[in-house]
Amino acid sequence: MMNNKYNFSSKFKIANIFSLVLFVASVLFILFKGLNYGIDFKGGTLIELRANNTKASEIRTVLNNMNVGDVNVKKFGQEGDFLIKVEQKENDGNKITSQIKENLSDNLNTKINFRRVENVGPKISSELLQSGIIAISLSLAAMLFYIWIRFEWQFSIGSIIALFHDVVITLGIFSVLSLEINLSIIAAVLTIVGYSMNDTVVIYDRIRENLNKYNRLNISEIADLSINDTLARTIITSVTTLLALLSIFILGGEILRGFSFAMILGVIIGTYSSIFVASPMLKFLKVTFKTLEKEEEKIVP
Amino acid sequence: MLNFSKINTLIIYLIFFSVAIFSSLNFQNKDKKYIDKKINLGLDLQGGSYLLLEINSDSLIQEKIQDKLIPIKKILKENNIEYSNFKINKQSLLVEINDIEKFDLIFYSRKDNLINPYIDNYRSFELSYKKKNKNQIEINFSKFGLLTINNSAIKQSIEIVRRRIDDVGTKEPTILQRGEKRILIELPGLKDPERIKSILGKTAKLNFRLVSENDEFGIDKLISENDEELNVSKRIIMSGENLIDAQPNINNQNNEPTVSFTLDRLGAQKFGRATTDNIGKRLAIVLDGSIVSAPSINEAITSGSGVISGNFSFQEATDLALLLRSGALPTPLLVVEERTVGPDLGEDSIKSGTTSLIVGFILVILFMLYKYKIFGLIANTALIANLLMLIGFLTILEATLTLPGIAGIILTVGMAVDANVLIFERIKEELKTEKSIIHAFDTGYRKAKITVLDANITTLIATIILFAFGSGPVKGFAITLGIGIITTLFTAYFLARHLSSLVVLNTKNKEIKI
Numbered sequence: 001m002m003n004n005k006y007n008f009s010s011k012f013k014i015a016n017i018f019s020l021v022l023f024v025a026s027v028l029f030i031l032f033k034g035l036n037y038g039i040d041f042k043g044g045t046l047i048e049l050r051a052n053n054t055k056a057s058e059i060r061t062v063l064n065n066m067n068v069g070d071v072n073v074k075k076f077g078q079e080g081d082f083l084i085k086v087e088q089k090e091n092d093g094n095k096i097t098s099q100i101k102e103n104l105s106d107n108l109n110t111k112i113n114f115r116r117v118e119n120v121g122p123k124i125s126s127e128l129l130q131s132g133i134i135a136i137s138l139s140l141a142a143m144l145f146y147i148w149i150r151f152e153w154q155f156s157i158g159s160i161i162a163l164f165h166d167v168v169i170t171l172g173i174f175s176v177l178s179l180e181i182n183l184s185i186i187a188a189v190l191t192i193v194g195y196s197m198n199d200t201v202v203i204y205d206r207i208r209e210n211l212n213k214y215n216r217l218n219i220s221e222i223a224d225l226s227i228n229d230t231l232a233r234t235i236i237t238s239v240t241t242l243l244a245l246l247s248i249f250i251l252g253g254e255i256l257r258g259f260s261f262a263m264i265l266g267v268i269i270g271t272y273s274s275i276f277v278a279s280p281m282l283k284f285l286k287v288t289f290k291t292l293e294k295e296e297e298k299i300v301p
Numbered sequence: 302m303l304n305f306s307k308i309n310t311l312i313i314y315l316i317f318f319s320v321a322i323f324s325s326l327n328f329q330n331k332d333k334k335y336i337d338k339k340i341n342l343g344l345d346l347q348g349g350s351y352l353l354l355e356i357n358s359d360s361l362i363q364e365k366i367q368d369k370l371i372p373i374k375k376i377l378k379e380n381n382i383e384y385s386n387f388k389i390n391k392q393s394l395l396v397e398i399n400d401i402e403k404f405d406l407i408f409y410s411r412k413d414n415l416i417n418p419y420i421d422n423y424r425s426f427e428l429s430y431k432k433k434n435k436n437q438i439e440i441n442f443s444k445f446g447l448l449t450i451n452n453s454a455i456k457q458s459i460e461i462v463r464r465r466i467d468d469v470g471t472k473e474p475t476i477l478q479r480g481e482k483r484i485l486i487e488l489p490g491l492k493d494p495e496r497i498k499s500i501l502g503k504t505a506k507l508n509f510r511l512v513s514e515n516d517e518f519g520i521d522k523l524i525s526e527n528d529e530e531l532n533v534s535k536r537i538i539m540s541g542e543n544l545i546d547a548q549p550n551i552n553n554q555n556n557e558p559t560v561s562f563t564l565d566r567l568g569a570q571k572f573g574r575a576t577t578d579n580i581g582k583r584l585a586i587v588l589d590g591s592i593v594s595a596p597s598i599n600e601a602i603t604s605g606s607g608v609i610s611g612n613f614s615f616q617e618a619t620d621l622a623l624l625l626r627s628g629a630l631p632t633p634l635l636v637v638e639e640r641t642v643g644p645d646l647g648e649d650s651i652k653s654g655t656t657s658l659i660v661g662f663i664l665v666i667l668f669m670l671y672k673y674k675i676f677g678l679i680a681n682t683a684l685i686a687n688l689l690m691l692i693g694f695l696t697i698l699e700a701t702l703t704l705p706g707i708a709g710i711i712l713t714v715g716m717a718v719d720a721n722v723l724i725f726e727r728i729k730e731e732l733k734t735e736k737s738i739i740h741a742f743d744t745g746y747r748k749a750k751i752t753v754l755d756a757n758i759t760t761l762i763a764t765i766i767l768f769a770f771g772s773g774p775v776k777g778f779a780i781t782l783g784i785g786i787i788t789t790l791f792t793a794y795f796l797a798r799h800l801s802s803l804v805v806l807n808t809k810n811k812e813i814k815i
Contacts, residue, residue, distance in 0.1 A: 048646070097639060098495045114493075115646040121637040124353065128772070135770035142762045150755060184705055187767060187775045191712065191782070194763030198716075198756040202723065205752040233726040236672060237719040240665045244715030247661030248708055253653035255345075256708055263712070 005228040008275060009220040012283070015276035023165055026172020033175050038182035039118060041132070043088035043125035045097055047104075048116035052080050054108050059084060062107045068100065077254040081115075088122055132186040136167065139193050147197075151204060152291050158281030159200045162273040166196045170265050184259040192266030195241070199234065199274040206230050207282065208292060215289040223279040238271045303743055303802040313795045317686060320788075324692035340695045343703035344487060345774050346651050348644035350494040352486040353479065354501065354634040356458050358451050361632045362392050362442060365450060369428070370394060372416045373440070380407055386437075393441035401438065420445055451481060454631040459484055462634070464627040465500050483637070494641055496620075504589055504633050505624035507541030509572070510534050512583040512595055523585065525592045526611050533585045533592070538575040543568025547625035549618040552610065558618035559610040562625060569605030577601040586611070588621075640773075654707035661711045662688075669718055673725055675804060676815050680721040683797035687717050690788040695781065703777030713785030719756065720793035724749040729815050742805050746798055753793065761786050 039046045056073045059082060063071040070087035086100065097119050105112055120128070140163055148156040167189055174181060206226035214222065227234075242264060249260040305313075327339050344351055367389055373396075377384050382404055388395040398404055409426060411419050417428045423445035430440040442450065455478060462484060466474050475487040488497065511534045513520070518536040525531050546563040564572055576584070576598050585595040586609055594611035613621065666684065669677040691713065695702065728745030735741040761783060768779035 098498070101495075113643065113645065114641075115643045117639070117641040119636070119639040121635075123355075124638045131770045135766050138770075139763050139766045142766060143759060146759060146762060183772070183775050184778075187705060187771060187778050190763045190767045191760075194760035195716070197759035197763070198719070201755045201759055202752055205755060209748075229730065230726070232729075233719075233722050236722045236726075237716070240668060240718050240722075241712070241715035243664040243668060244661040244711045247657045247664060248711055251653055251657035251660055252708065252711075253650060253704075255650065255704055256654075256657075259705065259708060 005224070006231070007224060008227050008279070009224045009283075012220070012276065012280040016280060019165060019273070019277055022169050022172070026169045026175070029172050029175040030168070035171065035175055035181045036178045037129070038180040039085060039088075039120045039125065040182045041125050041129040043120050043122040045084075045086040045088075045100060046116070046118040047084040047086075047097075047100065047114060048076060048081065049084070049104070050081050050113040050115055051108060051110045053110040054080075054082075056082060058108060059104065062103055063100065065107075066100070066103050068096065088120075088125075128183065132183070135186065136189055136193070139190050140164070140167075143193065143197050147201070147204075150201075151208065152287070154282060154285040154287045154291060155204050155208075157285060158278050159197060159204065161281055162200055162270075162278035163193055163196055165273050165277050166192055166266060166269045169269055170262060173265055174262070179261070180258055182258065184256070185262050188259045188262035188266065191263060192270055195267060196270030196273060199237075199270055200278040202230050202233065203227060203274050203279060207279070211287070211289045211292055219283045219287050223282065227275050227279060234271060234274070238267060241267050303739060303746070303798070303805060305799055305802060310799060313799060316791070317690065317796060320693040320697070321686065321689035322693065323696040324689050326696050327692070338696055338699055340692070341699060341701045342647075342651075343701045343706065343774060343777055344489060344640070344647075345642050345704045346647045346654075346702065347489055348492070348642050348647035349487065349489040350491045350497070351638075351640040351773065352488070352494060352498070352501075352636055353638035354458075354462070354484045354486065355482050355637045356451075356454055356484070356632045356634060358447075358454055358482065358632055359392070361454055362447065362450060366392055366394060366441065369416060369440070376407060376416050377404070382407075390439070393439050395433070395437060395439050397434075397436045398438065399436065401432065401436070404438070420449055423448070455482060455484070457631050458634065461628050461630050462486065462501060465623060466497065468623045468627060469497060469500065471497070484634070490644070491641070492643060494639065498636060498639075500620055500623065501634055502636075503624055504630040505541065505627070506589055506629040507544070507625060508587045509538045509540070509575070510536065510585050510587055511538065511575070511579060512585050523587065523590070523592050525585070525595050531583070531585060531592065531595060533587065538584075539564070539568050539571045541625060541629050543571070544625055547622040549615065549622045550608070551615075552608075557610055558613045558615040559608050560613070560618050560622045560625065561608045562606060564605045564607075566605070569603070572605070572607070573601060573603035577603070593621075650704045654704055658707060658711050658714075662714050665714055665718060673815060676721075676725055676801065679797050679800045679804065680718055680725070682800060683721060683792040684714065684717055686796050687785070687788045687792040688714065690792065691781065691785050694784045694788065698780075698784075700780050701777055702781075703774035705774045706777035706781045709778040709781030709785065713782060713789065716760070717785065717789040717792075720753045720789055721797055723753050723756070724793065724797075725815055727752075732815065738805055738808075742801060746794075746801075750794070753790070757786050757790055 056075060060071060060073045063073070063084070063086065068086050072085040074083055075081065076083035097117055101114060101117070140160060143163060144156050144160045147159050170189065170192060174185070203226055206229050207222055210222045210226050217225070245260050245264050245267065248256050249264060252260060323338065326336055329335065370387070370389065373394070374384070374387065377398065380403065383399045384396050386395070386397045408417055408430060417426050419426055425443055425445040427443060427446035427449065428440055429443040430438045433439050459476060459478060463476050466476065466486070466488070471488050471491055473489055475485070477485045479485045488494065491497070512531050513534050514532055518534055520532045521535060522530055523533050543564050544562050545565050548561055550559045550561045551557070552559050580598050580600065583595045583597050586593045593609060666681045669680050671677070673680060688710070691710065724746055727749040728742055731741035731745045732738070735744065764779050764783040764786065768776055768783060771779055
């Protein structure tokens, strides 16, 4: 039965150490380096403009002369496109964007096309951050609950640890690379939660089935067998999802780039965690075929 | 699982076609629409402005509590309750009285209570008071009193915002209440929201007040349009509420833009009396606490109409007329969130979104063909059907498609094949032990069912939470992804299964490769 297959369980230990190191490093980065919040969560003004004959430094000079607070100007996408971020000073939402636009138009000697102008006040940004955190927590809780209903509590714990692992490491990478966290990243994280759970459930389903079928095998062997059984599916689905995501990442334009990058990270980490985090957790929680016995009738379709 | 009765088959295809056909509505000729339903483009795709405004009820509450001062004093006098040290403290009134018990009876009287009306809806009085010291009490609005003030302020604000925006003439504006204190405005196609913002940024409280050195009502020192400091009486002769119309004009003599106004009957009376009695004095026209102009009254104006001039540009005169026509906002509005996307960025987004959708779609289709051959074809047919149904559903719901929404569709394409992959892989396993192909397919579909359901429900949970908590574009993502999951389940479990059964049942030999 186990011929021609990969022995995953022998790698569990090394993988767990690897995961733990990544996890702890991510937590440290998030705590000490912090996350690079965009204006959605920090408040402030964002302007995307297109102007042919100007430089980032010129734009910076104009804005610094206005004394509006911390200013960040960078190239964005094609030549002549710039993204400007101005930190929130106080809530003067009625005027700040028009003042900035006026000043840029007056002082840069070129025609400016304001492609995108956003301003988020401090109240709204803290509300958005709060609802983002609630949404992610709630989705984790909902997953925990769903798995607890459909499986045993051990599976529920195992899957939630895998989810935490995915979310924290994805955010850790965002912290290391100083990538911006905005509303679409929250959407990406929630989708990662859904995807990673999806992946874990497929393997867990098979583990449950095999536990019932082969009660002579121990949990490591069952896990190995189940991971191998579903491996083709795991890979094919990851590939098609990644194909779609790569297409967004490369062709979908600047606005979707952060989102698709987070998703790509999440799909890779999520696939890894289903095999190397969620499955060994069951061994750690001492799952055997006896765990299922009480509810056997419920499980078999 | 492979046996489909005729009636089941019919139902499956009927459902598919009746949903999918709606996707075609998006390609109707604009002038000749059979059914007027289509997917709307979000502001991030068609360009436009999104504004979130917040009313500032603090100042309103201060005003309202001050208005209570005189009536309360009056009622205390009428009932022979002695009072002293009446003070206004931001949003409350402080007073020392000798007979709190008697005051309590009057204050909380349900009959003809002019100072503290009973609000039936909430079963509560408008005001409440508490004892501060032995004799001192503090009067302020009750929780429900505040709620009533806030509700009427937000309703009134929305009404006035709507009038002002309609007057400017943007196409298809959306104006909605958000929460207790906020107004959401969406202005599709608007390139520059500055004019709208400046129009909504003014409360437009208009007063006509006399310029006088001393006045029994007190005096405000205000700066006139010519930078002179004028003493303006606090007494309001007439306010903007009495205006029934205002129009921008050009003065014939000096070509200066002006605003002419027409008053209602009451306004005309007040105005006529005041101008008759005060010929020779100056009349200050005060808008939001600053003087627009302060002309001298040369003759009595009894016609009920007049002209405001004040060094306007024509645009300013037009906007002032608009503001006066629409009435005053009960409180100032603060822009707490603003997002504007220019039309060319929207177009670029549509282009890049569509390109990545097409490329992603082709990549997935090719990969599935390479992996599963004939069954890949089935999975791909299901995928196309899935996409058509998804677009059909979005059309039926007249959903708003945003850029993240397009990403949701692409992601659906990538993840939708999962259901079929799960099933095909299961069948492959069954084929290893099972001799009969039909049997293998049957078992494969049956055993994969639970897994497919579990796997999709988890994603659906994440999507629902995203929908509940997300805002704007992110909501669009949740909608497409959520509907995508449902259409995926349908196409995989009914359409693809039926197609598979056709292939399996018609291939009598064992040459099936998956």
